Amino acid sequence: MEWHSDIGPQYEGEVVRKEDLWIEFGGPKVARKFELCRLKSPEQIEHEKVEIIGKDINEMEEGGSYPIAIIVDVAGEQLDEDALPVLERRIHMFASYIEGWYHMNQRADTWIRVNKTAAKKGWTTLKEFGEILNFLYTSEMDIIEKIQTTLVTDPDLIEKLYPEAKAAYAARDQRVLTLHDEDVDTFYGCVLCQSFAPTHVSIISPDRIGNCGAINWFDGRAAAKIDPEGPIFAIPRGDLIDPTKGEYAGANQVERERSLGTYDRVYLYSAFEHPHTSCGCFEAIVFYIPEVDAFGIVHREFKGKTVIGETFSHMAGETSGGRQVEGRLGTGLEQIRSPKFIQADGGLHRMVWMPKEIKERYRETIEAKGLWDKIAIEEDVADVDQLLKWLDEHQHPWLMGQVELPT
Numbered sequence: 001m002e003w004h005s006d007i008g009p010q011y012e013g014e015v016v017r018k019e020d021l022w023i024e025f026g027g028p029k030v031a032r033k034f035e036l037c038r039l040k041s042p043e044q045i046e047h048e049k050v051e052i053i054g055k056d057i058n059e060m061e062e063g064g065s066y067p068i069a070i071i072v073d074v075a076g077e078q079l080d081e082d083a084l085p086v087l088e089r090r091i092h093m094f095a096s097y098i099e100g101w102y103h104m105n106q107r108a109d110t111w112i113r114v115n116k117t118a119a120k121k122g123w124t125t126l127k128e129f130g131e132i133l134n135f136l137y138t139s140e141m142d143i144i145e146k147i148q149t150t151l152v153t154d155p156d157l158i159e160k161l162y163p164e165a166k167a168a169y170a171a172r173d174q175r176v177l178t179l180h181d182e183d184v185d186t187f188y189g190c191v192l193c194q195s196f197a198p199t200h201v202s203i204i205s206p207d208r209i210g211n212c213g214a215i216n217w218f219d220g221r222a223a224a225k226i227d228p229e230g231p232i233f234a235i236p237r238g239d240l241i242d243p244t245k246g247e248y249a250g251a252n253q254v255e256r257e258r259s260l261g262t263y264d265r266v267y268l269y270s271a272f273e274h275p276h277t278s279c280g281c282f283e284a285i286v287f288y289i290p291e292v293d294a295f296g297i298v299h300r301e302f303k304g305k306t307v308i309g310e311t312f313s314h315m316a317g318e319t320s321g322g323r324q325v326e327g328r329l330g331t332g333l334e335q336i337r338s339p340k341f342i343q344a345d346g347g348l349h350r351m352v353w354m355p356k357e358i359k360e361r362y363r364e365t366i367e368a369k370g371l372w373d374k375i376a377i378e379e380d381v382a383d384v385d386q387l388l389k390w391l392d393e394h395q396h397p398w399l400m401g402q403v404e405l406p407t
């Protein structure tokens with residue numbers, strides 16, 4: 001097969017900036033987009049088929065942002081549901097292998113930018129993108145016996161298909177809630193994002209989903225089994241050095257080995273001292289607010305200014321790149337439901353601000369902790385001065401001195 005761009009790992013890490021943008025799919029300007037991998041029986045799949053539903057590239061305008069659903073259907077005797085999140089996350093890697101293409105994020109946040117050089121090279125159809133995905137999946141993963149890729153750009157159909165994707169993501173997230181770090185002797189590491197953040201390694205434990213929110217402990221286990229030489233690998237948990245901060249000998253060792261020696265310690269349950277590294281794909285950022293000595297959290301989809309006057313993208317610039325930044329923690333949103341979420345710093349009881357959308361999404365968890373009317377949203381306060389007053393009026397337990405930090 002011949003394509004209009006070269007493909008290979010040498011193009012991973014290639015960024016498409018605004019000035020060089022030709023067209024983009026998904027991303028913040030597009031309301032609905034997603035990527036999903038589904039398990040099918042062999043007879044349900046027409047091997048290597050690529051179907052485009054909706055506008056194709058040759059009908060799109062330069063500079064435009066378009067909705068997309070990337071649906072990869074796979075079949076294979078050794079494949080099971082556990083493998084799907086792992087295969088799905090490879091969309092990030094394979095799309096980034098294409099010269100001139102830049103993939104970010106995951107699940108319902110997917111974002112692809114294509115540069116002007118790709119336009120000059122003659123790209124006119126998404127069919128080639130689907131063919132490249134089919135080719136890379138089958139060449140790199142023997143476990144896939146049949147594959148079919150559907151690329152939907154029709155917004156109405158994407159909207160119709162979205163509940164299926166959302167249900168799949170929720171089922172994956174739910175499964176890990178009953179398992180905890182103390183129940184296992186193996187964690188998993190992921191270095192898939194090192195092409196963009198060379199010192200970043202995600203430590204994935206039952207109580208800590210990967211920063212992108214797309215890979216939980218079960219997914220890590222499945223990935224390490226399917227592709228032992230791949231970017232996701234087992235970490236013997238090792239001695240528990242600090243149960244409050246979540247410091248484990250095994251995680252420290254991997255941090256040392258895989259961060260180019262930049263870091264040698266990592267706390268899984270704290271935003272201070274040795275917080276987890278932040279790549280660039282994180283779903284959300286936990287940020288310290290010094291004026292109230294507490295935290296806020298903001299997710300990628302929130303377009304406004306946070307209570308500290310910064311937007312998500314501004315904050316992301318200061319947080320990303322594979323660094324440990326005290327008081328700034330790139331994280332998967334599911335961490336909110338983890339009992340160990342920044343537990344050393346006071347956990348959810350020290351959270352004072354979040355966008356309404358996050359608050360609604362995690363209503364059950366927030367209500368269970370008695371914090372529903374204690375955490376401010378963008379509609380309640382516009383800045384830190386208002387926040388202080390609001391928290392006082394609402395008797396936030398952290399400000400009332402009712403939260404004791406674990407020792």
Ligand code: SF4
Nearest residue numbers: 190192193202210212
């Ligand atoms: S954010 Fe972490 S878990 Fe997710 S793909 Fe990147 S390195 Fe892996």
